[in-house]
Amino acid sequence: MIENLFEKVVSLSKRRGIVFPSSEIYGGAGGTWDFGPLGVELKNNVKRAWWRSMVQLRDDVVGLDAAILMHPRVWEASGHVENFVDPLVECSNCKHRFRIDDLPDGDTLLERWRTGKIELGGVACPSCGERKLGDPRRFNLMFKTHRGPVEESASVAWLRPETAQGIYVNFETVAQSSRRRVPFGIAQIGKAFRNEITPGKFLYRSLEFEQMEMQYFVHPDEAAAAFERWRAVRQAWYAELGIDPAKLRAREHVAGELAHYAKRALDIEFEYPFGWKELEGIHNRGDYDLRRHAEYAGKDLTYFDDATGQRFIPNVVETSGGADRGTFAFLCAAYDEEQVPTASGGREERVVLRFHPALAPYKVAVLPLSKKAELSELARGVWAQVRPHFMSTYDETQAIGRRYRRQDEIGTPLCVTVDFESLEDKAVTIRERDSMAQVRVPIAELVPRLHERLGP
Numbered sequence: 001m002i003e004n005l006f007e008k009v010v011s012l013s014k015r016r017g018i019v020f021p022s023s024e025i026y027g028g029a030g031g032t033w034d035f036g037p038l039g040v041e042l043k044n045n046v047k048r049a050w051w052r053s054m055v056q057l058r059d060d061v062v063g064l065d066a067a068i069l070m071h072p073r074v075w076e077a078s079g080h081v082e083n084f085v086d087p088l089v090e091c092s093n094c095k096h097r098f099r100i101d102d103l104p105d106g107d108t109l110l111e112r113w114r115t116g117k118i119e120l121g122g123v124a125c126p127s128c129g130e131r132k133l134g135d136p137r138r139f140n141l142m143f144k145t146h147r148g149p150v151e152e153s154a155s156v157a158w159l160r161p162e163t164a165q166g167i168y169v170n171f172e173t174v175a176q177s178s179r180r181r182v183p184f185g186i187a188q189i190g191k192a193f194r195n196e197i198t199p200g201k202f203l204y205r206s207l208e209f210e211q212m213e214m215q216y217f218v219h220p221d222e223a224a225a226a227f228e229r230w231r232a233v234r235q236a237w238y239a240e241l242g243i244d245p246a247k248l249r250a251r252e253h254v255a256g257e258l259a260h261y262a263k264r265a266l267d268i269e270f271e272y273p274f275g276w277k278e279l280e281g282i283h284n285r286g287d288y289d290l291r292r293h294a295e296y297a298g299k300d301l302t303y304f305d306d307a308t309g310q311r312f313i314p315n316v317v318e319t320s321g322g323a324d325r326g327t328f329a330f331l332c333a334a335y336d337e338e339q340v341p342t343a344s345g346g347r348e349e350r351v352v353l354r355f356h357p358a359l360a361p362y363k364v365a366v367l368p369l370s371k372k373a374e375l376s377e378l379a380r381g382v383w384a385q386v387r388p389h390f391m392s393t394y395d396e397t398q399a400i401g402r403r404y405r406r407q408d409e410i411g412t413p414l415c416v417t418v419d420f421e422s423l424e425d426k427a428v429t430i431r432e433r434d435s436m437a438q439v440r441v442p443i444a445e446l447v448p449r450l451h452e453r454l455g456p
């Protein structure tokens with residue numbers, strides 16, 4: 001158990017150029033985040049690992065990249081214009097605004113709001129402590145904008161609050177063009193936007209984020225079994241990439257909590273430093289989305305199965321993860337501190353991000369023991385061999401111990417040290433991040449030896 005883990009992860013992220021607040025020189029934009037040189041590598045690796053497991057290694061899922069701006073009727077059909085609302089409460093004393101579930105005992109209050117039995121008279125404002133909270137108002141979370149130069153209702157455009165709708169409206173085109181038969185899935189990674197009342201907790205809840213979503217189209221009789229399969233696949237994915245299974249759990253949604261489209265929903269939760277919270281949602285959306293688009297667009301979106309002679313509206317099982325929330329979970333899970341011996345016989349603390357190699361921003365750091373010209377030349381030659389194969393870095397400043405610590409702190413799994421003996425024996429030392437064990441390998445064999453340790 002690491003104390004103040006949240007503060008440590010946020011501070012390390014800022015200090016090492018992983019993630020920092022957007023528009024910081026203007027005081028920050030609030031609820032939006034920028035990914036620095038290491039953060040963009042990390043998040044890209046999370047997305048790449050997801051795509052690899054969901055598309056590359058499967059023969060029943062294909063990819064898609066749909067536009068963010070869609071026809072405005074899409075959001076009427078999807079139910080978002082009417083139902084994608086949060087209960088907003090304002091304190092008449094201090095004017096602070098909250099989501100109901102951010103108030104003390106918020107989950108119970110949310111449940112009561114959903115069932116229409118809410119009374120906030122006795123609840124203290126979390127900001128000023130006065131009991132002057134107004135009645136909850138329905139607040140639509142979608143960002144509204146306009147196409148073209150005239151701001152009139154005919155030109156309304158919405159920033160998508162989920163990527164899923166781009167998949168449903170393309171279901172038929174993708175099925176036909178890729179000659180897919182139900183059951184099959186369509187996967188997509190892309191930006192989504194939500195005008196959250198209370199963004200916060202670092203990347204956990206922001207206004208702009210990326211989703212990694214997959215919609216699996218199945219015969220209605222197979223939806224329940226597909227739901228169970230996907231829930232297991234998705235929970236295992238986080239564990240395979242290094243999250244301790246004890247920090248993952250599944251939580252079923254209760255009736256009043258279900259989103260407007262869901263027949264059944266389950267959250268894969270992670271134990272963040274501020275408690276168990278949703279990491280990814282698994283939803284059985286039934287035929288809701290295709291039925292509604294068929295109705296609103298006036299198109300027949302039924303599917304004819306020529307093997308059985310049946311015509312039906314496919315049901316959808318959705319896996320919906322957040323790339324940013326996922327990246328944050330991987331950061332928390334990887335963060336570690338330990339006491340290690342120093343060269344002078346003492347002890348010091350090292351901070352280490354124990355990322356799975358597939359997620360680490362840099363896989364390899366090449367470190368010459370000194371800045372002397374002949375060593376630099378050899379080391380740069382070694383780096384030139386490594387670079388085409390692995391995202392890597394080169395560092396020749398400060399003592400070697402300090403440089404190892406710098407790489408540990410950003411999670412680089414392997415350091416390659418070039419020393420004066422390397423000039424003679426044409427060999428280098430590979431040093432492992434977690435065990436700190438060192439092994440000498442010939443330069444000629446370096447790349448295959450790194451591949452052995454780092455995987456594909």
Ligand code: GAP
Pocket residue numbers: 161162163164194196203204205206207208209211213278279280281318320321322323324325326
């Ligand atoms: N298409 C279904 C859907 O969007 P959701 O449970 O509302 O379902 C899915 O969102 C995932 O998107 C969440 O589990 C989370 O990882 C991510 N997500 C949702 N809102 C977010 C926000 N404001 N900031 C960061 N990630 C968010």
